[in-house]
Amino acid sequence: MKKFEGNLVSKMPGVGTSIFAVMSQIANEHNAVNLSQGFPDFPVSEKLIDRIHHYMKEGLNQYAPMPGTPILRKQITKTVKELHGVEYDWDKEVNIVAGATEGIYAIISAIVKDEDEVIIFEPAYDSYSPCIELNGGIVKHAQLRLPDYHIDWEKVSRLITNRTKLIIINTPHNPTGSILNEGDMKRLGEIIKGTDILVLSDEVYEHIIFDGHQHQSACRFPELINRTFVVGSFGKTFHATGWKMGFVLAPENLMAEFRKVHQFVVFTVNTPIQYAIADYLKNKKNYIGLGKFYEKKRNYFLKGISKSRFKIVPSYGTYFQLLDYSEISDEKEMDITIRLIKEYGIASVPVSSFYHNEEESKRLRFCFAKEKETLDKAIEILCKI
Ligand SMILES: Cc1ncc(COP(=O)(O)O)c(C=O)c1O
Incomplete structure (x- = not known):
């Protein structure tokens, strides 16, 4: 179809596709373990x-x-x-x-x-x-x-x-x-x-x-x-x-x-x-046991990566875990996120994407609302980085 040729003034000029969709798409292209987007990979009751x-x-x-x-x-x-x-x-x-x-x-x-x-x-x-x-x-x-x-x-x-x-x-x-x-x-x-x-x-x-x-x-x-x-x-x-x-x-x-x-x-x-x-x-x-259910997953994930070079930023709630990569690389958050997908096959989200000025803290967000098998694959990869 031909594009609209009139004068189109965007009401949201600075807004593109959400980072979660972008990361999930790159993760899919590279068949990566996807801990980027926040969704559980286990079934509903x-x-x-x-x-x-x-x-x-x-x-x-x-x-x-x-x-x-x-x-x-x-x-x-x-x-x-x-x-x-x-x-x-x-x-x-x-x-x-x-x-x-x-x-x-x-x-x-x-x-x-x-x-x-x-x-x-x-x-x-x-x-x-x-x-x-x-x-x-x-x-x-x-x-x-x-x-x-x-x-x-x-x-x-x-x-x-x-x-x-x-x-x-x-x-x-x-x-x-x-x-x-x-x-x-x-x-x-x-x-x-x-x-x-x-x-x-x-x-x-x-x-x-x-x-x-x-x-x-x-x-x-x-x-x-x-x-x-x-x-x-x-x-x-x-x-x-x-x-x-x-x-x-x-x-x-x-x-x-x-x-x-x-x-x-x-x-x-x-x-x-x-x-x-x-x-x-x-x-x-x-619903009342949900905290314990996810706490177990968080602990399993953290124990698994305890020998990796990532530093753990304590998580007290949600199904997200931030990991600090400052001892691994000087790269910008977005650059390392993409490299980890392409080279290692693991997807996360750069924390900089949650700041309007893309502030850098050398931290990436991983979603641990995943089956044990998915977490095991992620742990194996993260320990190699
Ligand atoms: C902090 C926060 N608020 C709101 C939402 C949106 O929730 P819903 O999927 O119910 O629209 C999310 C989903 O990721 C979230 O993390």
């Missing part, structure tokens, strides 16, 4: 799949209500109450979304206007900045401080102006595996007290947390809950990233604004999966 099948056969295949099926929203309210001791109104304060990605996009679109400033922490998940900029907002970068990626709250408070509309936090954190503790959440609350600043708390890895730590959801903090959108993802919790199912929690007036956008992005999401997840969530065992 048969029981959960059977529930979906059941509801499809029952004829629940048409549009669900715009905010999500009552049965799932009620169950989420129950689960959140059990986990965090807070009670959301299932009808007015809970919404099912087409993956956290859609939730994040709709939240930002609902509240960020021209010239509004949004503070994000770098390294940052890749969807935040484009969503902010597409809505005319200005991204203000706060750097997570090395070596352990903690937040310097003094610096954050200095970034706040009378145009600051939103602060986006992410715990457990992709790509670093760091987590925010109780003190962090309280500090955030103090900093924004008395302002109109809202919070988007990206908690998609809420159940994947290690070493006895507890997930500090923003909804646990009275100083945050009334101004925060909490975002969750069933894709992460149920090993089903391809289903694109998640949820948003927010106070009624924030949720009302959110829904104005959500209804015109997807209107509603997959009906039979919502029913099936509602059933599945009833049994705590279906």
Whole structure:
């Protein structure tokens, strides 16, 4: 087909294909062990799949209500109450979304206007900045401080102006595996007290947390809950990233604004999966052991590579592990990532790709949400580098 010959002005001139898709494609071309993109290579529970099948056969295949099926929203309210001791109104304060990605996009679109400033922490998940900029907002970068990626709250408070509309936090954190503790959440609350600043708390890895730590959801903090959108993802919790199912929690007036956008992005999401997840969530065992499950995988991976020349950057949550290659090479992160795929057959993601200015720290992100066989292959390769 001939290309469009008119004047095409891109609304997102700086945005290309996501680094995860690029790395996965190069990994496929070279038949590499792919620890780049964050997705599990093991199966979804048969029981959960059977529930979906059941509801499809029952004829629940048409549009669900715009905010999500009552049965799932009620169950989420129950689960959140059990986990965090807070009670959301299932009808007015809970919404099912087409993956956290859609939730994040709709939240930002609902509240960020021209010239509004949004503070994000770098390294940052890749969807935040484009969503902010597409809505005319200005991204203000706060750097997570090395070596352990903690937040310097003094610096954050200095970034706040009378145009600051939103602060986006992410715990457990992709790509670093760091987590925010109780003190962090309280500090955030103090900093924004008395302002109109809202919070988007990206908690998609809420159940994947290690070493006895507890997930500090923003909804646990009275100083945050009334101004925060909490975002969750069933894709992460149920090993089903391809289903694109998640949820948003927010106070009624924030949720009302959110829904104005959500209804015109997807209107509603997959009906039979919502029913099936509602059933599945009833049994705590279906998600409560997830942290231990991934902790074992993390430990297996780390033990396996302990004799390699990579230095381990502690990961307390998510299914990502950063490895520092400073004793192996001076190369830039992107260069070594591509060389490791081509020469050794292992794919990762350079941490520099999570910074707007491609800051270098000589660290690569590896996803350990993989079967033992995949991890064994990766370990063998990493020990040779
Ligand atoms: C920090 C973070 N937020 C949001 C998402 C998107 O989640 P979903 O697949 O539910 O859209 C991801 C997925 O990788 C993520 O890592």
